[in-house]
Amino acid sequence: MKLLIEPSTKNNLYSDYADGIILPLENYAVESIISFSLAEIKKITKNSDCEVFIKINKNLLNEDIDDLTNILKELDKLNITGIFFYDLAVLELKNELKLKTDLVWNQTHMVNNYRTCDYYFNHGVKYALLGKEITLDEIIEIINKSKITSIVEVVSKPSVAFSKRKLVTNYYKDLGKTVSNDIIVKEKITDSNYEFIEDNNGTSIFLDKITNGTVIIKELYDNNCQYIIFKEYGINDFKELVIDTMNYIRSHCEDERYVSKYSKLGDSTNFFFKKTIYKVKK
Amino acid sequence: MKKIELLSPAGDLERLKVTLLYGADAVYIGGEKYNLRANANNFNLEEIKEACSFAHNLGKKVHLTLNIVFHNEDMSGVEEYINDAVSAGIDAFIVSDPFIINYIKSNFPRVEVHLSTQNSTSNYKAIEYFEHEGIDRVVLARELSKKQIKEIIDKVHCDIEVFIHGAMCTCFSGRCALSNYVTNRDANRGGCAQVCRFAFENGNNKEFTMALKDMNMAEYIGDLIEIGVRSLKVEGRMRSLYYLATVIGTYREIIDNYYAGTLDDDKMEVFQERLDRVANRETSTHYFMKEADYTDQYYSGRSEVSNQDYLGQVISYENNLLKFYERNYFEVGDLVEVFTPQGIHFAFVVEELFDEDMNKMDVARHPDNIYYLKVDSDIQIPEYSMIKIVERKNN
Numbered sequence: 001m002k003l004l005i006e007p008s009t010k011n012n013l014y015s016d017y018a019d020g021i022i023l024p025l026e027n028y029a030v031e032s033i034i035s036f037s038l039a040e041i042k043k044i045t046k047n048s049d050c051e052v053f054i055k056i057n058k059n060l061l062n063e064d065i066d067d068l069t070n071i072l073k074e075l076d077k078l079n080i081t082g083i084f085f086y087d088l089a090v091l092e093l094k095n096e097l098k099l100k101t102d103l104v105w106n107q108t109h110m111v112n113n114y115r116t117c118d119y120y121f122n123h124g125v126k127y128a129l130l131g132k133e134i135t136l137d138e139i140i141e142i143i144n145k146s147k148i149t150s151i152v153e154v155v156s157k158p159s160v161a162f163s164k165r166k167l168v169t170n171y172y173k174d175l176g177k178t179v180s181n182d183i184i185v186k187e188k189i190t191d192s193n194y195e196f197i198e199d200n201n202g203t204s205i206f207l208d209k210i211t212n213g214t215v216i217i218k219e220l221y222d223n224n225c226q227y228i229i230f231k232e233y234g235i236n237d238f239k240e241l242v243i244d245t246m247n248y249i250r251s252h253c254e255d256e257r258y259v260s261k262y263s264k265l266g267d268s269t270n271f272f273f274k275k276t277i278y279k280v281k282k
Numbered sequence: 283m284k285k286i287e288l289l290s291p292a293g294d295l296e297r298l299k300v301t302l303l304y305g306a307d308a309v310y311i312g313g314e315k316y317n318l319r320a321n322a323n324n325f326n327l328e329e330i331k332e333a334c335s336f337a338h339n340l341g342k343k344v345h346l347t348l349n350i351v352f353h354n355e356d357m358s359g360v361e362e363y364i365n366d367a368v369s370a371g372i373d374a375f376i377v378s379d380p381f382i383i384n385y386i387k388s389n390f391p392r393v394e395v396h397l398s399t400q401n402s403t404s405n406y407k408a409i410e411y412f413e414h415e416g417i418d419r420v421v422l423a424r425e426l427s428k429k430q431i432k433e434i435i436d437k438v439h440c441d442i443e444v445f446i447h448g449a450m451c452t453c454f455s456g457r458c459a460l461s462n463y464v465t466n467r468d469a470n471r472g473g474c475a476q477v478c479r480f481a482f483e484n485g486n487n488k489e490f491t492m493a494l495k496d497m498n499m500a501e502y503i504g505d506l507i508e509i510g511v512r513s514l515k516v517e518g519r520m521r522s523l524y525y526l527a528t529v530i531g532t533y534r535e536i537i538d539n540y541y542a543g544t545l546d547d548d549k550m551e552v553f554q555e556r557l558d559r560v561a562n563r564e565t566s567t568h569y570f571m572k573e574a575d576y577t578d579q580y581y582s583g584r585s586e587v588s589n590q591d592y593l594g595q596v597i598s599y600e601n602n603l604l605k606f607y608e609r610n611y612f613e614v615g616d617l618v619e620v621f622t623p624q625g626i627h628f629a630f631v632v633e634e635l636f637d638e639d640m641n642k643m644d645v646a647r648h649p650d651n652i653y654y655l656k657v658d659s660d661i662q663i664p665e666y667s668m669i670k671i672v673e674r675k676n677n
């Protein structure tokens with residue numbers, strides 16, 4: 001099992017500590033805290049020994065296609081392990097251009113069953129980042145039943161929604177003020193905070209709670225999960241966590257002290273042990 | 283030029299019949315499984331058969347929503363469900379999860395597959411991908427401009443469907459799990475609790491909302507026809523009969539007048555007023571002519587309007603007596619209007635009102651009770667005509 005990191009600053013990419021890094025592509029990545037230009041990505045891939053994944057997960061518009069075509073051709077020349085994609089235009093372009101770089105199916109809240117994973121595998125997609133709103137049992141079933149290589153987001157502040165609208169700007173404009181920063185709002189029923197972060201592509205909404213899945217890593221490892229993801233944003237002492245996690249994986253997840261040490265990290269295990277419902281009528 | 287399709291929602295058989303009678307060319311419905319309105323009434327198999335039979339007798343079509351995002355546990359039985367729905371007469375499936383496409387196209391080539399707006403398809407290259415998969419139609423994301431829609435239509439071969447009227451999601455469809463996190467109800471499996479309409483708190487007890495105004499594209503129907511859109515979709519499988527009769531009937535008239543070259547400003551004013559009267563929120567055209575901005579949203583201090591215009595649903599009209607189910611209070615002396623599925627509207631002052639036992643009444647005040655109105659008109663007033671208030675005498 002390999003550990004992938006999505007860094008939250010450009011100062012430390014963790015490429016020396018983890019198995020791989022995820023770099024959101026400037027103008028084409030959403031639900032991310034930072035992004036990297038093509039030039040920066042070229043430089044990083046040249047100087048890194050770890051696996052590098054690129055994130056291109058916005059809903060693409062017609063006017064993006066020509067530019068993205070050129071970018072994909074450039075990325076294909078680099079030593080990129082995979083490209084996370086949301087929009088099917090990326091898969092269509094990979095097929096049209098006969099690109100060699102592998103893809104990661106990353107339709108945020110939709111990667112929820114093994115048959116659709118296999119559908120994409122049969123259409124040339126090597127990896128799938130599984131949805132964050134399914135249970136550990138469902139994750140394990142997908143890993144065991146699908147031919148696709150599953151990736152599981154284990155530690156992060158989860159992104160919960162994305163809007164094309166400028167929700168922060170609009171809010172302040174209605175108040176007659178200019179935007180000063182991104183905002184955190186409280187949902188009153190659950191007493192949970194949500195963070196709204198806006199950029200040129202729209203507004204990403206994050207749950208302002210850390211999902212701590214360190215407790216499930218052993219089960220993922222035992223079920224031959226190939227990749228897990230940690231996202232740095234909002235997590236203190238992240239470098240230590242990364243180093244400890246790499247050691248834990250190297251120990252075949254046998255070191256109980258790791259789980260104990262990080263049992264208090266964050267506030268939630270998200271949906272790993274909680275099933276959603278959808279029928280409320282009797 | 284093939285005439286554009288007017289596509290209506292229908293939450294049950296009665297709504298389906300009403301919307302088809304009022305001029306929809308096709309309806310979309312949800313079955314008992316696999317659709318994104320898990321908590322609506324939805325259609326069982328027998329009802330789907332009856333719906334298809336009713337629609338096909340009118341030369342119209344029925345589309346079945348099969349657009350949940352499947353979890354492992356949902357997949358058992360989906361092929362059998364599709365087989366049964368096809369046997370019942372379904373003309374098209376609206377899907378979101380692509381693993382189903384191949385099964386339908388391989389086994390039932392005459393049945394169309396439409397890609398749901400849940401996929402938020404927003405560019406021509408993604409549509410080209412799905413064309414290779416055999417998709418017949420794509421329901422576009424609601425975040426696109428006229429120019430972007432036209433460019434897509436110019437570059438692809440499949441049919442393009444767009445939403446023209448109704449409630450809007452704040453986030454990209456399919457790209458929102460707020461409902462999951464706030465209420466534990468799965469948005470992408472039909473449990474959406476519409477959390478984007480909740481009021482949040484932005485410190486110091488200040489309210490923060492991100493709810494959207496509804497969509498109303500009435501003034502741009504001609505543009506949508508001219509750029510080659512194939513189908514115009516109205517949102518609202520859970521809406522009332524009166525709402526659907528009004529909205530579908532009005533869009534039917536707009537479309538027909540446009541093709542006949544008889545759509546002028548005076549008529550549009552009447553049509554827009556009808557649509558505005560049944561709306562419970564303000565409306566906007568959102569992204570169609572500009573980038574959506576703060577004027578398309580609601581912020582603090584908003585309340586939704588409850589419309590009480592709807593007075594009754596006609597059961598029959600014989601011997602100048604209009605028999606109807608009452609829906610909202612009205613009284614003798616009020617100015618009311620009857621409108622029919624054929625698009626006939628006529629107004630009159632209520633002079634004589636009777637209860638079910640033909641006792642003379644001054645007011646109708648018991649919803650669902652049967653009443654009679656004396657009407658002096660030679661016009662045919664068929665079942666499912668509607669009665670609405672124009673002006674109350676005590677205003």
